[in-house]
Amino acid sequence: MLFDRARAVTPGGVNSPVRAFNAVGGTPRFIRSAQGAWLTDVDGNEYVDLICSWGPMLLGHAHPEVQAAVAAAVARGTSYGTPTEPEVELAEEIVSRTPVERVRFVSSGTEATMSAIRLARGFTGRDVVIKFAGCYHGHVDALLASAGSGLATFAVPGTPGVPASSTELTLVLPYNDREAVTAAFAEHGPRIACLITEASPGNMGVVPPEPGFNEFLARTCREHGALFISDEVMTGFRVTREGQWGLDGKPEGWVPDLVTFGKVMGGGFPAAAFGGRADVMHHLSPEGPVYQAGTLAGNPVATTAGLTTLRLATPEVYDHVASAADAIKQAASEALTAAGVAHTVQATGTMFSVFFTEGPVRDFADASRTDSGAYKAFFHAMLDAGVYLPPSAYEAWFLSSAHDERAVTTVLEALPGAARAAAAAGQDA
Ligand SMILES: Cc1ncc(COP(=O)(O)O)c(C=O)c1O
Structure with missing residues (x-):
């Protein structure tokens, strides 16, 4: 067998x-x-x-137009390690539909969240990260964390192989719990680089944010000089053309500083992205000092599949x-x-x-x-x-x-x- x-x-x-x-x-x-x-x-x-x-x-499996676009892309060669036109077009498409001003491609959702957190830490010069129990952001060491003994205490590794030093800067809070967020910021505010949340969690089953929760998170981050990272790897381009942000009516109040994308935007190929405010993304290599890279990032076949999918959606x-x-x-x-x-x-x-x-x-x-x-x-x-x-x-x-x-x-x-x-x-x- x-x-x-x-x-x-x-x-x-x-x-x-x-x-x-x-x-x-x-x-x-x-x-x-x-x-x-x-x-x-x-x-x-x-x-x-x-x-x-x-x-x-x-769009379902083996969509004929996606297949045709991919076949044509493959015929032109599958990876060059240089900039290409499809990456620019896909980035333009994403920027036109979502609150992000600049976007960087990677190959998986895990890379997207890992890189967004690094950038948030580099931008703010701070080290603490907040996440919610039950939200999954890929297998990033700092995010494979379980809550510590108290709400405002630091997390412990969620799996063997993650050193305690990788989760000792992570706070894990209960989802939809404003008091826990307020308490964590009250205790650790000046050290908090970012809060990352699924825009609407789907990884503990679907658990939507209570009305105003994302706005509350964005506002609290802003008040404390932390970045708000909305993980739309699952919801992006799936729940609406503009993701969860679009579904919620594009409220001004919860425009995230950084957003992560994946899944639909790759059209069934390994492609993902993170993006956000131009001044924050400006800190990313080669414009800025925060290092990030990828051999197959923005791969022409994957970005063609993603672009075709988004245009057909x-x-x-x-x-x-x-x-x-x-x-x-x-x-x-x-x-x-x-x-x-x-x-x-x-x-x-x-x-x-x-x-x-x-x-x-x-x-x-x-x-x-x-x-x-x-x-x-x-x-x-x-x-x-x-x-x-x-x-x-x-x-x-x-x-x-x-x-x-x-x-x-x-x-x-x-x-x-x-x-x-x-x-x-x-x-x-
Ligand atoms: C919300 C969310 N973020 C990140 C990831 C990680 O993406 P990947 O599996 O492409 O690394 C996932 C994967 O399911 C996800 O649902």
């Missing part, structure tokens, strides 16, 4: 842990090809894809994804209610998740109450019915403009049986 071969040469048989099905049990499907809303595994089984590569595939695309998401959200809730399963569906724009616990879920502690046994049964029943959900109870479900009636109907038909499986798992527990 391919999984056995994979495990013989790769830890856990996968190249990113959540793919391994550890949280739900069983064997990950190895996908051979994908088209539109559908994945086909190496045994020829088909699944409606509700992962969409963890966000990037807003019209308002109609977002409307379509929204109506498909609405149908699935509603049907999931109805099926779980009918089966008597405690749950809550939370969304930001078209990105949503189903928690197997009563809502509202407003932070990581609430999310942790989700019944992972019920999710496990639900997940496998959906998989058996031809729907590939994220193999973890703490992830957003993603759709694309290729999720047509056939794909959505397949999901709707699978839900009642999966809800009954979740109910039965609850009784067994």
Whole structure:
């Protein structure tokens, strides 16, 4: 079996842990090809894809225009290590849609947040970083941190391999908790370089900011001379053409100093970015003293894929994804209610998740109450019915403009049986 071969040469048989099905049990499907809303595994089984590569595939798989643009780019050579036109065009596109004035490309969301934090520290001359529990910003040492013993105490490493010295300048606070933020700034204000937050968290399941929370964070940072970093790696160009900032009506009050992007802007290729205020970005090498670089940063194939995707992502695309998401959200809730399963569906724009616990879920502690046994049964029943959900109870479900009636109907038909499986798992527990 391919999984056995994979495990013989790769830890856990996968190249990113959540793919391994550890949280739900069983064997990950190895996908051979994908088209539109559908994945086909190496045994020829088909699944409606509700992962969409963890966000990037807003237009569905193998979109013909993206493929054509990529094929043309590949034919011109795949990497030169020089500046190219597609990078400029993609940067112009991003600057025209978001609050950032300058943008720098990297190859992954992790690099984007890592570089944004370095720049914030270099710009402010300060060292402390604030993040929220349950927000994921990639595997940056300083951000793989768990809360210390008190709210305003420094964090401890969240994984072996991260030295205590890498997290001793990180504060981890509960999400949506203004008092905790105020207390942290009161105690450490002059040392705080930046606060980083997902613009609307999707990595503990979807936990939207309470009204005004992002504005509050931006204002508090400003008052203390710290930078506000909005991580839109997941939400950027996905929840709207302008990301979460657009969804929230582009409030003046929460224009971030720095923003990180990834996923959709790479069109399914390894591309990500960070950007922000011109005076802050001016501190970046080679204009300024803060060093940052990348061999494949701004790669012409990846930026062509991203640019083509963003240009094709019209308002109609977002409307379509929204109506498909609405149908699935509603049907999931109805099926779980009918089966008597405690749950809550939370969304930001078209990105949503189903928690197997009563809502509202407003932070990581609430999310942790989700019944992972019920999710496990639900997940496998959906998989058996031809729907590939994220193999973890703490992830957003993603759709694309290729999720047509056939794909959505397949999901709707699978839900009642999966809800009954979740109910039965609850009784067994
Ligand atoms: C909000 C957010 N930031 C950063 C990252 C890290 O991105 P990457 O996996 O490309 O390193 C992710 C990945 O899921 C993410 O969701």
